Amino acid sequence: MRDGYKALLFLAAYGLAYILAPGAYLRYEVVYFGAVSLAVLGVTKLLDAGLVNFGYGMYVAAGAYAAGLLYKHLGVSDVAAGVALAAAAGAAFGYAVGKATARFRGIFYALLNLSVSMVLYGVLVKFYTVTGGSDGITIPTYLLFGFPAGTDAIAGLTAALAATGLYMRSRYLRSALYYNALGLRENELRMRALAVSPEAAVVKLTVFSAVFGSVSGALLAYLTNHVSPDLSFWSESSIMVIGGLAGGFISPMYGFLAGALVLRILDILASYYVYELVVGVGLMLIFALALARSYVGGARG
Template identity: 35%
Template sequence: MHTRDRTPFAIIVIAALLATGYSVFPAWFSSTIVTVIAKALVVIGVVTLMRSGLVSFGQGLYYCIGGYVVGLGGQLLHVTDILALLSLAALTGLVAGSLLGLIMSRYREIFFAMFSLALAMILYGMLSRSQALGSTDGFNVASPTLLGAALTHDQANLAIYLTTCLVGALIAYASHRYFKSPLGYAGLAVAENEIRVEYLGFSPSRVLYCNYLVASVTASIGGAITALNYGHVGPDMAYWTQSGEFLFIALMGGAGNIMATFLGSAVFEAVRTYALEFAPDAWHLILGVVLILIVYFLPNGLWSLIRPARSIKRPTEEPCGRAS
C-alpha cells in the first residue's frame, strides 16, 4: 500500500511560514535562516552523491565558485540584480560541473573523495595567492538590487531573505522529484551494484555524471546566497574544513528525505551558535560529540526521529507437510 507523499506540501507550508515570519523575526534570526537554507542547498548535492555511493570532500569548490561569481559579477560585470546573480552562479556551476564531471564520474570510493578534495584545494590555493581578488582576505560584494531597483539596507535584507525562501523551496521540490524519478532510483542502484544497472540499460557513469551536475548547481547557488547574505567572499569558502562541514551536516540530517538536509543544517547552526556562546574555546569538541552521538544512536540521521525506517516483513514459510 502506497502512502501519500506529503513532502511537497511540507515544503510549501514551511516556506510560507518562514516568508511571512520575517516581520516578527529579529534580524540575526532572519540572517541565520538564510544561512541554514544556503548550506542545506549545498548539502542536497552531498546527499545526492551519497545516494549513489560517492562521498565528496570538495563541495566547497562549487560553493566558492557561486560566491565569487556574485562578488565578481558586481565588481567586474556591474551585475547587481539578485535574481541575475543567482542565475549566473547556477550557470557557472553547471558549466564547471559539466567539464569536471567528465573526469569525476569515472572515479569511485576513496579516489572520488580525494580527487574532489584536491580540486577544491587547488581553487583555494589560486584564490589565496591572487592579490587582485584580495588574497586570503577576499573582498566585499557590491550592494544588491532587484529588478533594476536600488535597495536600502533593510530592503536588501528583505529581498535576499524572501528570494532565499523561494529558491530554497523550488530546489527542494525539484530535488525531491529528482530522487523519485527513474534516474534518482538508478543512483541508489549504482550504489548497490553497477553491473546490474548496466543490465537494466542504464549507464552508471551517466547516472553519476547527472548526480554530479545536480551537486554542482545546488552548491553554487548556496554559495551565491551566502555571499549575498554576508556581503563578503573569501577563499576560505573552498577550504577543506568548509567541505567537511557540509558532509557533517549531511550525516547529521540523514538521506531519508530532502527535508533532512534542512533539518541537519538547522540543528548544526543551532548547536554551533550556542556552543560558541557558552564554550567559545571548545565548540569544535561539542560539535564532534554531537555528531558521534547522532551516528551511534541514530545511524540514519536526525530524520529517522521524524520518519523511522520501516522494517520489511518477510512472508512466513508454510509447514512442509501442508497440503497445497
C-alpha cells in the same frame, strides 16, 4: 500537485518564521538557514549515490565568487544576475569535475574531490588582483531586478529558491535519476546489465548537486556582503557533509532542511571553539549514529 503543496507549505512556514523572528540577528539566521539548505541539498544528492564529497565547498565557493567577481570587475550587483551566473558556473564546474571523477568510488572519489577543492582554494588565495586573495571580495550593496534591496529581498528570494529545492527533491525521489543513484550505491553491475551507465549517472548527479551548491554560495555572498576562499577549504566541506549525513538519518525528503540546521549549529559552535575539534566531533557522532543504526537493523533482521 502534492509536490507543489509541500513547497507552498514550506514557503508559508519559512515566511512566518522570518516575520516572527525577534530582532535582526534571528531574521539573518532564518535567511542563512534557507541559503545553506540548498548546499546541504546538493550534498544529499551525492550521498544518495553513496558519494561522499569532502571537497563540496568548491561548488559553494564557485557560486559565491561568480557573484563576487561580477561585482568586483563589472560593477554588477544585481542579485538575480549573480544567482543566474552562479547557477551557470556551478553547472559548468560540476560537469567538468563530474567527468573527471565519474570512474572513482569510495576513498578515491572523496580524495580526488578534496584535491580539486584545495587547488581551487590555492588559486583563490594566490591570484590577489583577480580574486582579492585571502581578503576575499566585499559586496557592500546590491540590487534585485534593478531595485535597491536589503535583507528582506534576499529573504524572499531565498525562500522561493529553497521551496523550489524542496519541490525538486520531491519530484527527484520518484525519478529515474534517483533510482540510478540507488543503483550506484548498491549494485553498479546490475546497472550495467540494464544498459545504464554509472559514469553518466555520476556526471548528472554532480551537475545538479553543483548547481544547488553554487546558488547557495551566491545567496550567502549577498547575505553576508562578503566572499571568502575559506568556502572552498576542507573544513567547510566537512561540515556540509555532516549536515547531509545528519539529514539522511531523519528523512529522504526533508532531511536536507534538518541538515542545514545541524550545519549552522556546528558553524556557530566552531566560532567559539577550535574549528577542527567541532568537525572531528561531528563526524564521530555521525559514525556512532550509523553504527547504532546498523546494530538495530541487524537485531531486527
